[in-house]
Amino acid sequence: MLHEAYPELQWFVTDSRASILQECSRRFQRAGWRNYSRALTDWLSPEPAELGSFPSQFDGVLLDAPCSGSGSWRNHPHLQLLGPPMNPLEFAEKQGRMLARLWSRVRSGGYLLYATCSVYSCENEEVVKAFLASKEDSHLCLDRYLNATPQGGDTLYAALIQKK
Numbered sequence: 781m782l783h784e785a786y787p788e789l790q791w792f793v794t795d796s797r798a799s800i801l802q803e804c805s806r807r808f809q810r811a812g813w814r815n816y817s818r819a820l821t822d823w824l825s826p827e828p829a830e831l832g833s834f835p836s837q838f839d840g841v842l843l844d845a846p847c848s849g850s851g852s853w854r855n856h857p858h859l860q861l862l863g864p865p866m867n868p869l870e871f872a873e874k875q876g877r878m879l880a881r882l883w884s885r886v887r888s889g890g891y892l893l894y895a896t897c898s899v900y901s902c903e904n905e906e907v908v909k910a911f912l913a914s915k916e917d918s919h920l921c922l923d924r925y926l927n928a929t930p931q932g933g934d935t936l937y938a939a940l941i942q943k944k
Contacts, residue, residue: 791816792834794823823881824874837887845875847896847903851935868900875907883915886943891921894939899925904937917944 791808793816795801801818808816819831848866879894886892896903905923912918923939 787815789815792831792838793818794821794831796820796822796824823878837885837890839887839890841882841886841890841892843878843882843892843894845871845878845894845896845903845907847871847875847898848900849897850899851897851937868898868902871898872902872907875903876910879907879911880914883911883918883943888917888943890943892941892943894941896937897934898937899935904939908939908941912941918942919944 791813793801793804795804795818798820801820805816805818817832817834819834821831848868848871850868875894875896879892883892894908898904904925908920908923912920919942921940921942923937926936926938928934928936
């Protein structure tokens with residue numbers, strides 16, 4: 781939808797997993813998107829990789845935060861059984877660090893959209909509340925759970941934060 785409304789937008793995509801960036805490229809190509817660049821980087825590392833030609837700040841940043849995935853368990857119950865048990869509090873700590881790191885990439889007047897596929901408040905509202913308390917230049921525009929289970933989808937959480 782956003783691409784259709786604003787086809788001139790330049791997209792900059794990062795992830796710490798090459799496979800995700802490859803899948804993103806396939807999806808963008810399938811959708812006919814041409815205005816994008818990508819970089820392999822880990823926003824949790826002490827020094828993220830050089831981002832090359834990426835701008836230093838953006839009007840908008842989407843943080844699709846790593847999470848427990850609890851909002852997708854209805855459609856993918858097997859994910860609960862893969863690997864060691866997941867601790868939502870460990871994800872919350874990482875999410876808070878990523879929010880703080882990416883906040884510096886948002887221009888004044890710009891937006892950061894924080895999103896998870898978790899239903900746990902410790903990964904959602906609590907992370908956002910702590911972030912807002914630590915950043916005087918932040919304003920919560922809205923936050924909500926997006927429940928697509930009636931249509932067979934997942935439950936997501938999103939918070940739109942504006943930089944003053």
